[in-house]
Amino acid sequence: MIQKMEYILRRLCSYGIEYKDHGGYTHYCIKPLPAVQLAYNSGQDSTTGKTPALVEKGWNPLLPVDHLKSNLLTIYPTAKDFHEMMKRACDTSAKCIPEAKEYNKQRWDKSHREHDFREGDQVLVSTLTLIISKDLRRLETHS
Numbered sequence: 001m002i003q004k005m006e007y008i009l010r011r012l013c014s015y016g017i018e019y020k021d022h023g024g025y026t027h028y029c030i031k032p033l034p035a036v037q038l039a040y041n042s043g044q045d046s047t048t049g050k051t052p053a054l055v056e057k058g059w060n061p062l063l064p065v066d067h068l069k070s071n072l073l074t075i076y077p078t079a080k081d082f083h084e085m086m087k088r089a090c091d092t093s094a095k096c097i098p099e100a101k102e103y104n105k106q107r108w109d110k111s112h113r114e115h116d117f118r119e120g121d122q123v124l125v126s127t128l129t130l131i132i133s134k135d136l137r138r139l140e141t142h143s
Contacts, residue, residue, distance in 0.1 A: 008036055038063070 013029045020026050041053035042061055054060050068083045117123060 005040060008040065012036060 012032065015027075015029070017030065018026055018028050038061060041056075042051055042063060044051055045055075048055055051060055065083065065086055068079060
């Protein structure tokens with residue numbers, strides 16, 4: 001969860017605390033932090049299967065989409081359209097996640113395979129991947 005938050009903050013502050021876009025409008029990276037915190041706390045974590053707010057506080061914060069009531073006739077049509085659009089976007093993204101996982105698994109499996117080494121087999125080991133202190137290397141060259 002820390003890595004996810006670090007990634008979000010790096011993306012948010014990548015242009016500095018304050019920056020100007022092509023139109024000359026000044027943006028402050030601190031301004032959207034409450035929205036980032038709400039999005040992070042209400043997103044389900046892949047490890048625990050629960051939201052960080054539920055793990056930490058024991059309850060999930062209410063989102064604006066939770067307050068929309070689709071069965072009332074007095075709801076403004078634009079809000080209802082937005083709610084339906086958000087539901088479709090959530091459904092579409094939920095369907096895409098297993099496809100993306102399967103695609104990533106296939107890509108990984110293409111370039112990786114299980115090693116079939118047995119005890120007693122001779123293998124070639126590169127010393128570049130071994131962590132050896134400099135003192136040992138110096139002793140090997142002089143002896």
